[in-house]
Amino acid sequence: MKVLRTPESRFSRLLDYPFEPHYVDVNGLRMHYVDEGPRDGKPVLMLHGEPSWSYLYRHMIPVCAAAGHRVIAPDLIGFGKSDKPADRNAYNYQSHMDWLQSLLDQLDLTDITLVCQDWGSLLGLRLAAENDARFRAIVVGNGMLPTGDQPVPRAFQLWKNFALYSPWFPIARIINSGTFRTLGPDERRAYDAPFPGKAYKAGARMFPKLVPVTPDDPASDANRRAWQVLEQWRKPFLTTFSNGDPITRGGDRYMQERIPGAAGQPHQTLTGGHFLQEDSPVAFANAINALLAGLDQAPSGSGED
Template sequence: MMKKIYFIFIFSSIILILLSCSNALENKINLEGLNVVAPGIIRTPEERFVNLEDYPFQSNYMMIDGVRIHYLDEGPSDADPIILMHGLPTWSYLYRKMIPIFVDAGHRVIVPDMVGFGKSDKYIEKKSYSYLNHKELMKKLFINLDLNNITLMGQDWGGPIGLRVAVEIPEKFSRLIVSNGGLPSMPNPQAWIIKNFLDLNVWLNTPTSFQDLIALRNQVSEIDDEPSLIDGLRFFSRWIAHSYYAEDLDISGVMVLLGGLEKLSEGEKYAYEAPYPSSEYKMGANTFASFAMHELAENESYWKDVLDKWEKPLLVAFGENERTTYRLKQVFIDRIPNPTVVDDIKNAGHFIQEEAGEELAFLINDFIDGKL
């Protein structure tokens, strides 16, 4: 027993030392030329969003905990809301193809930009971002808007953040839609081991160039079967090593890396880059992936207390070419008491809203109407 305690102490100490060394690699930020709106907070100038391709929506804002959060609010205000949650490295622009279809069906549609993304304010320092802070800001937004009977769709990081909000205040949610995302969880001590294993591998693989990342992605993609957990952790540790420490993260390049979106128009590429006039505005995008193994044990508790007993409608709809989060699909099939599971959507990868947004929106309308 004493040997185990000694090993854990030594291992933890090594991890803390390595992480402190890694933190020292962060560059100091020069505030000159930045649109600083409060201590530690910057805001993308509005002119960056003028005449975006296919984004005719009215902006709405709410101040929460000192940051201005942007959200879309389309459709009749007295209708039950659909909340659409984006992930990395996107923003509400991602849902532009789906919003009109929901509105035409009579739904109210709420699409927030998380802090650090889109038209929402951005923290200057990476250390200001955390999984729990993202969750709390979204939770307060939903509560302050007095939303009830919510249908939630979360993709990519919209899953771990949106679903965590849903399990904390389940009385406000009527339906959940899981699409290329989920709520990662694991009991201790496995959660502790995996997180520290990943942290160690991130340190060992820092720095990782974008070219190295592409090469590793291609190796994993060539595997006929679903990549093993080790292959997945290998790629993910290098992805964190690159994204966290990249001096100027390539936003459209990340979308190609994660979702294969080589066919984005120049206008669409600009729209995804619009929130980031310089690298200093990208700290939210830099940090997102590093939260992947945070709160695993806490999320497992919410699985046991809420999701394992979930009796409300829940839709599972993944893209057939998804690799990033596909392992999470089976978790919902196995653990949710009575999920609605549809066939994987054809010709759709990680960013399913881009490649099959209209099809997915009509599918969700049918799900809400009880036709699936």
């Protein structure tokens, strides 16, 4: 398998991204992750989606770390500073799950708060369900765990076809199309940095194809089993969706109705597009901190089980 590794020079002097790199080997591939805040702090695992990388959380990481949390923000395989198999067939739903599971095991994380968006939710919600004893809370912004049992919008099919077949796949422009604000040139450079050529974009090209859209999708059964866990999830489950995302609109209410831990939580609707980390990063981070502050102050047995 041909594996590409983005030259480190592509990441030099990135705007608002001063974080030291950390790496683990996941099944023979190098995965990069940010690790900020006190090492004895309870971990906040921030999972990015398509086609971004940990740069997406650059304004949130310091806010959560300053509150005493250990913030871990990995780059999924195929993204950011992580290795990038050049063959599109190297990427499937289960392989991404296996890579994240390896990260979780090697760092031996417990008492985790999951923060996820987009494909970070497709992976993170499964990860939490399959490792429920390791997680203390979940925060979802603009994300979902599909099983293929629900119809998908035509817009998604168009997006999938574009990702798979368009000769042009401009990462920074795609991200900017999902934000209210206009990204500056340095920010666009940062989002393009991991992808110096077309061959580096195999993972990003494949993600839309991996979303379960039919009941017999290879990932559907595992996602249904994850939902069985989530439907019994009584630990805190917070939604922080944005007001301007046509892709996931309504998903927050759907999860609030199905997941017991969502009851009574201070759910928020933040200002922004699909990538709310760009439009409302501080509000998003403050919502996480407020949830965890309440957990830390709660009497034993009153907020977690």
